[in-house]
Amino acid sequence: MADVKTGPNPLFLREEELRQAMELLFFAYRDFTAVPDKILSKYGFGRAHRRVIYFVERYPGITVSELLGILQITKQSLSRVLSQLVREGFIVQHPGERDRRQRRLELTEKGRALEHELSENQRQLIARAYREAGAEAVEGFRQVMLGIMEEPDRQRFERREGQRSGGRR
């Protein structure tokens, strides 16, 4: 294959560096999602289901609109997978206490089991990468990834950067 070019010119190096970052994102994401994708197909589910399950386990009691805000898809798209997950007993909904229009989402036991099965490989990938790279590299990784993200969701990761704001979105 045509080789990855490398050169002494600092301007070029910078360009090369940026390109590399794009590819790192592409390859890491591709490999990161490959295994869960296979597991999901056993259940007749897809990536969309995985994301819903993930965020419901992450934020138990999350509302539909909050989930929409995270996934940034339309409610019709979400509805398709969510209602499937509810119908098949992976997720339960119950009305919000203060606002009974809301449907707060939670995983059932079955849902948690699936979530765990899906996360296992990813956990291992990350754990291995973290272990091999070391604590300092991990902090660098965090910083760069946060830098790539757009503002609104960065707050989700505030903490340990040194404050407590629990911001809305």
Add this chain to the structure above:
Amino acid sequence: MADVKTGPNPLFLREEELRQAMELLFFAYRDFTAVPDKILSKYGFGRAHRRVIYFVERYPGITVSELLGILQITKQSLSRVLSQLVREGFIVQHPGERDRRQRRLELTEKGRALEHELSENQRQLIARAYREAGAEAVEGFRQVMLGIMEEPDRQRFERREGQRSGGRR
């Protein structure tokens, strides 16, 4: 929304750390691809076209099977977008010199222009993130991302790690 939990338990912290990494990947990737997606729709293209254009500019003269190996999709899926790009004059094919069965791919001027338009925002995102995080963090980012990737494609990034072994890790 249910808050991101945080606690003193080291075992829990580790779990929390792994979860965060998954989310960083999700959010960074989501935001990283958002702008190009919009540009593409102006041309009637999608993410698949973007990836092809990207890797053809990255590895000019790349063959179809090499591209398939990178993208990890079927030739039928690739064919759909590739032939469209060729038909509309973004990519040209010419037979390989040593092996005339191959079709080596290259961007046309038009293709390069589109590639540049698509990369611009991403370049800026990365450049900003790199600048704000600093050189050390960037190196950490690289290491962790490489650790998440599976073996075969890591070699693509060897260089500057300071040796030539194809080693494990």
Add this chain to the structure above:
DNA sequence: TTTTTACGTCAGCCATGTTGACGTATATCG
């Protein structure tokens, strides 16, 4: 000369995103 390889194409299926229109229950505002 036969077999394998590189690439292409047709046809059909599935998952997941989109828009637009419309409906219901509850909360909130004037």
Add this chain to the structure above:
DNA sequence: CGATATACGTCAACATGGCTGACGTAAAAA
């Protein structure tokens, strides 16, 4: 209290981009 806004749901139609399976052609390799 009545009007309006909000949270959520649903139906229908469409596009993209994966997939499998079957079949074809030209060139390389055995």
